[in-house]
Amino acid sequence: MADVTPATPSMRNAVAVPSERISPRRLFAFLIMVFGMFMSILDIQIVSASLAEIQAGLSASSTEVSWVQTSYLIAEVIAIPLSGFMSRALGTRLLFAISASGFTIASFLCGFASTIEQMILWRAIQGFLGAGMIPTVFASAYTVFPRNKFHIVGPIIGLVATLAPTVGPTVGGVITDWMSWHWLFFINIVPGIGITIGVLALVDFDQPDFALLDRFDWWGLITMAGFLGSLEYVLEEGPQYEWLQDTSVAVCAAVCVVSAIAFFYRVLTAQEPIVDIRTFTNRNFAVGCLISFCVGIGLYGLTYIYPRYLAEVRGYSALMIGETMFVSGITMFLTAPIVGRLMQKVDMRLIIAAGIVIFALGSWQMTSITRDYDFYELLVPQILRGIGMMFAMVPTNNIALGTLPPERVKNASGLFNLTRNLGGAVGLAVINQVLNERTDLHISRLHDRVTWGNAAATETLNMFTQKFSGAGDASLMAMKQLSQIVHRQAVVMGYGDAFFILTVFYFGLSLLVLLLNKPAALSSPEPAH
Structure with missing residues (x-):
């Protein structure tokens, strides 16, 4: 007798088992989404080399202009874990279109901002709306495509996630040098419109479940925003204001603790939690998130420390810094297909360990830094950094997300991307603290x-x-x-000391792969069910 059990909303929302062949339409739709993710991540760092020009253009103080970056980061870190629930409720197509169009409109308003207050507001909106594109791409990569194609899509998203923040200062420096800081934002408009239209026309990965919106957990959102927003503020502002000795940092730290307790209680007791943290019970996902957190420290930390050294010690302009930093970007681009091929033939745990060790070696070469270090002295460390980052990031993405059941990937993708961003925030805070204390x-x-x-x-x-x-x-x-x-x-x-700490940290981190369960080889097709 045929099974006539009606499908539940969660069953309808689950992604169908992908076929072994990637249709050109789906691949093109996915690449459009990847470009949207690239724009969203790029905009974190694109302003970093041009803050002085923005400060002068808006007549802002140095404290105020730092919020051009901080407001974006705080809003983004709140929105990333929220994207899992919203993707299930609205579907990939609608959520991504809303994110891309909202990001584009906010970019337009940033470019026309005439006061620092307007700029901070539009940047926060830009970060919040644009954040939805990042985990949605990760989730689509590991649900839409068959497992034996992960060696193709995995390096694509891994490359974008590492390349975008690395080349951000380069792109920002070039745009500001050739045109003006306004074009840091205007440059998003035409691609943003194209991405929105392309996603609406081509994406058909899943179906929305609007009934979930009736059970939206507002208290969960409020406590999560309080927890993550205040945490990001403390990590951003703490090093320069002596941490808890500053009133605003101390207040935000207290808000962070109280909100964290309320948030974890809420997500563990709510019928439909805004974030399902029970995904961390999966061993590979939990360890993968921990590795992602630690890789984020190096990814964002070195994207900060190299330009700061070149500006502070060598006196480089934004354009010269960008040209010097571009070495890592080229290396990542060339390494991505190599990692994809290796993932088919080599235990991914070994690739991750090798990547972390290579990254540590690149940091070790910088421990003997002098004030004469220039492009050629930084060349090999940056090449090792690019290779190590790709070797560590791409297999970690696959082990953490590619081995989960499809219905859990959307929520897990938000948590996974959150750990990388929080790692970057922690890394910047620690590096700033080390530089301040060791320099003194x-x-x-x-x-x-x-x-x-x-x-x-x-x-x-x-x-x-x-x-x-x-x-x-x-x-x-x-x-x-x-x-x-x-x-x-x-x-x-002080820079030498910071690189030494990173070296020791990453050599130790390479041992963490021993906790991972061995994943199945990517070259073998999915067994039939």
Whole structure:
């Protein structure tokens, strides 16, 4: 007798088992979505090299202009885990179209912002709406395509997730140098419209389940926003304001703790939680998220530390920084297809471990950094960084998401992408703290050594005094010059310490792959059910 049990909404919303062949229509639709994800991730870092120009254009203070980036990050980190529920309720097609169109409109408004307050508001909206595109692409990659095609789609999304933040400063520097900072946002408009139209016309991956919206957990959203938003603020602002010694940071830390308790209670007791954290009971997903978190530290941390060194010590312009940083981007692009082929033949746990070790070696080469490090001294470390990041990221994506049941991937994708972004936030906070503390320590130690009893210091001071003779108070100017040299050397030593900490951390992290269960080979087709 035939089974006539009616389909439940969750069954209707589940993605059908994909065929072994990728249809051109679906592949083209997926690539359109990937480009949308690229834009969303790129916009995190695209303003980083141009904050000075935005500050001047909007007559903002240095504290205010930092919120151009912070507001985007806070809004994005709240929206990413929310995307799992919204994707099930609205379907991939509608959610992605709303995200792409909203991101495009907000970009348009950012470009026309005339005050810093307007810019911060539109950037927050841009980050919140654009965030929906990131986990939706990850979820589609691991549900729409058959398992034996993951070696193709996996490197594509892995490349975009790592390449976009890496080339962000490069793209931003070039656009600002050639045109103006307004075009950092206007450049999104035409592609954004094309992506919206393309998704509406081509995406047919699943069906919406609008009934879920009736059970939307508003308390879950409020507590999650309080938890993640305040956490992001504390990590962003803490290092420069002495952490809890600053009132706003202390208040946000308290809000974070209270909201976190309320959030975890809510998602564990609600009938339809806004985020299903029970997915972490899957061992490979949990360990994969932990590796993703740690990889995020290096991905966003080094995208920050290299440009800062080049600007602060070498005095590079935004365009010169972008040209120097582009090495990692090219390396990632060339490494992606190699990783895809290796995933078919080699245990993915070994690829991840190799990637983390290669990344650590790249950081190790920077521990001996001096103030003379230029493009060629940074070349090999950046190549190793690009190779290591791709080797670590792509198989981790597959192990964490590619082995889950299809109906759990949408929710899991939001959590997985959240861990990478939170890792980046933690990485930036730790790196800033290390640079501040170690620079102060080295300044103190160098000042103790630069005394009248130090022959080299005395000789250098006399040389500067002769150089400035006849130009006012030569002795005072010579002391200032010597002090600047001491400070610059202390800063460089601080960078060396930060790279050493990253080296030790990533060598230790490579052992984490021992906790992963061995995944099935990608080359074997899915067994019939």
